[in-house]
Amino acid sequence: MLFLEPREHVAFDLSSLLSGGAGLSRQLRWLALAAHLDGEVEVDAAQRELLGRLSPGDWIEASALGTADAAALAQLLEAGLVLCDAADANPQRLVYRERDERLRSGHWFAPAAMLHRLARWQGLDAVAAMDANELHTAADLRRKLGAPPAPVLERCPAEQRIALPRTDGNEFDALLARRSTCRNFDAVRTLPQALFAHMLQRVFAAQALVKVEDDTVFLKKHTPSGGGLHATEAYLIVQRVDGVEPGLYHYHAIDHALEPLPAPQAPLHEFALRALAGQHWFADAPAMAVLTPRYARSFWKYRQHAKAYRALVLDSGHLSQTLYLSATELGLGAFVTSAINEVDIEQAFGLDALAEGPLAICGFGWRGERMTNTEFDPAGAVWGAGASPGR
Ligand SMILES: Cc1cc2nc3c(=O)[nH]c(=O)nc-3n(C[C@H](O)[C@H](O)[C@H](O)COP(=O)(O)O)c2cc1C
Numbered sequence: 128m129l130f131l132e133p134r135e136h137v138a139f140d141l142s143s144l145l146s147g148g149a150g151l152s153r154q155l156r157w158l159a160l161a162a163h164l165d166g167e168v169e170v171d172a173a174q175r176e177l178l179g180r181l182s183p184g185d186w187i188e189a190s191a192l193g194t195a196d197a198a199a200l201a202q203l204l205e206a207g208l209v210l211c212d213a214a215d216a217n218p219q220r221l222v223y224r225e226r227d228e229r230l231r232s233g234h235w236f237a238p239a240a241m242l243h244r245l246a247r248w249q250g251l252d253a254v255a256a257m258d259a260n261e262l263h264t265a266a267d268l269r270r271k272l273g274a275p276p277a278p279v280l281e282r283c284p285a286e287q288r289i290a291l292p293r294t295d296g297n298e299f300d301a302l303l304a305r306r307s308t309c310r311n312f313d314a315v316r317t318l319p320q321a322l323f324a325h326m327l328q329r330v331f332a333a334q335a336l337v338k339v340e341d342d343t344v345f346l347k348k349h350t351p352s353g354g355g356l357h358a359t360e361a362y363l364i365v366q367r368v369d370g371v372e373p374g375l376y377h378y379h380a381i382d383h384a385l386e387p388l389p390a391p392q393a394p395l396h397e398f399a400l401r402a403l404a405g406q407h408w409f410a411d412a413p414a415m416a417v418l419t420p421r422y423a424r425s426f427w428k429y430r431q432h433a434k435a436y437r438a439l440v441l442d443s444g445h446l447s448q449t450l451y452l453s454a455t456e457l458g459l460g461a462f463v464t465s466a467i468n469e470v471d472i473e474q475a476f477g478l479d480a481l482a483e484g485p486l487a488i489c490g491f492g493w494r495g496e497r498m499t500n501t502e503f504d505p506a507g508a509v510w511g512a513g514a515s516p517g518r
Contacts, residue, residue, distance in 0.1 A: 128230060128237040129183075129208065130160045131175060132167075159208055162240040162481065163226035168206045173199040181209060230481055234426035239436035243484055249470035252405035264501075306451050307509045309460025310408035310500040313493040317367040318413040322457055324383070326491055329453040330446060331361045331416070333380045346380065350449045353438030358424035359446060360483065362388075362476050364399050367413035367492075375476060378416070391475040398475060403488060404466045408500035412462065412490030416450070417472055418443040419485045443486045450489045460494040463487055 136154045144150030157175055159168045170178070177199045181187070189211070192200060203209040207223035230240060261267055268275075294300075333346040346357045361378040363385070365371050373395050377386040391398040400410040402417070409415075420439040429435035447463040454461035465487045472478070472485050494509070504510050 128162050128235070128240055129178065130237075130241055131170070131178075132158045132160060134158050159206075160241055160245065161208060162235070162237075162244040163223060163230050164207050168208060170203075170208070171199075174203055174208070177203065178208060186212065226481075229479070233423055233481060234430040234432075235422065235481065236431050236433055236435060239433075240481065243436065244480070247469035247480060247484070248404060249468055250401070251468055253466045254405040254407065302452065302456055304506065304508045306455045307460075307502055307504050308451075308462050309412075309492075309494055310462065310502050311495040311498050312409075312411040312413070312460060312490075313495040314411040315367075316413075316493045317369050318459075318492055320368055320370040322459070323365075323368045323371065323414055325457065326414070326450070326453055326459070327361070327378055328383055330450045331378050331380055332383050333357075336381065348380075350442075350445045352442050352445070353435075354425065354428050356424050356428060357442075358420045358422070358439060359442050359486075360419045360421055362417040362419050362472075362478075362485070364395070364402065364415040364417070364488075365413070366395060366399065366411075366415075377476075388476060398471075401468055402472050402475070403464060404468050406464060406466065409462050409464060409488075409490055411492075411495075412460075413492035415488055415490035417467075417476070417485045418446055418487045418489060419476075419478065419483050421483050423482060440486060447487060447489050450491065454491040459491045461489065461491045463489045 134156055136156065138152050138154075140148070140150060140152035143152060157170050157172075159170045159174075159178070161168075173196070177192075177196050189200060200209060204211055204220065205217075207220070210224045210227055211220055212224070235243075257263060260271070262271060329349060331348070333348060335347040337345045337347070339345070345355055348357055352358070357380070361380075363376040363378055365376060365385075366373055371385065372387070374390050375388040377388060378384075379386055393401065396410065399415065400407060402415075403409050420442065422439070425435050425439055426432070429438070451461045451463070467485060467488050469480065469485050472488075473480050473483075478484065498510055498514055498516050501516050502509065504514060507514060
């Protein structure tokens with residue numbers, strides 16, 4: 128799976144400006160993007176042409192290429208863009224080949240594999256980036272980015288709209304109104320094990336099993352799932368739950384049980400903060416679930432399918448909403464974020480990104496008593512009327 132991108136780099140150029148030009152220099156480079164590699168690779172014309180002549184499935188002897196291509200071939204082999212089956216002195220080539228084979232046999236839709244691969248972060252501090260760009264508040268966004276598109280789309284004049292009746296609603300409506308992203312967790316209070324277990328049971332547990340054959344089982348859960356496959360796993364970061372040792376776990380959805388995993392290299396809270404890309408307003412949550420699709424479970428049914436990855440992203444969104452509502456009903460705060468350092472998470476939980484790559488982190492726990500970090504509660508449904516950070 129290989130994509131070639133002609134990418135233009137535009138930079139300020141004083142000499143261009145002084146000589147009457149636009150003040151910009153433009154440099155075009157060809158970049159090879161491949162999901163089995165760790166980064167993008169710049170290629171020249173000879174390498175590009177050679178890539179276009181080699182079959183991804185039909186192996187040939189390197190000697191059949193002739194000497195004219197020898198230099199380009201050597202560079203492409205080195206970069207992992209051409210694979211060889213020779214028992215080679217360079218062990219990295221074997222790594223590339225194994226990754227490529229896993230990717231092909233995993234039935235990824237190639238553009239989705241590329242998107243998944245390229246969207247991953249490692250060691251990124253999203254909060255520092257916000258600080259550097261001075262993008263904190265809605266007012267900052269307006270100042271820097273101008274006005275956003277209108278909050279509501281209008282497709283006909285107001286007088287042509289058909290007004291609908293409003294209802295006061297019932298308890299469920301009141302629950303929906305109280306759902307709000309929590310950015311102020313109590314950093315000390317522990318979560319009783321019963322509440323923690325109840326949350327996992329509601330959001331991630333199998334409620335029933337359907338066995339087609341011994342090796343073909345489908346789960347019923349409280350949340351819908353594309354293809355009924357329930358491919359998304361919950362990997363847990365448990366910081367403060369009564370009776371549960373702080374650490375990393377995998378949740379077993381049929382047994383409703385925790386599977387302990389090795390501790391991360393960094394102290395747990397430091398790892399949580401890193402996983403959350405520096406978002407300290409979430410890092411005190413006593414329990415977090417890393418939503419991690421098992422791509423093979425989905426792609427078993429949806430092979431090279433254009434919608435399969437999208438359905439998995441949607442699955443995570445549905446799980447997150449179930450988690451928010453479940454937490455709200457139990458008197459807990461909840462959050463979801465997709466601004467996560469996937470690579471650090473994969474390393475800590477021992478995951479292969481193209482087999483089990485995380486998409487989001489959800490968390491839940493007691494709200495703190497003070498709103499230190501901004502929450503979006505304009506109706507005062509959570510913090511009372513007029514609450515603002517500092518109160
Ligand atoms: C997919 C998704 C990603 C989100 N990522 C972040 C995030 O990275 N950081 C954050 O503070 N909130 C994040 N949120 C929470 C939103 O900011 C929040 O839902 C929004 O401001 C509306 O507030 P409310 O949930 O309290 O109604 C995310 C929400 C969703 C659904």
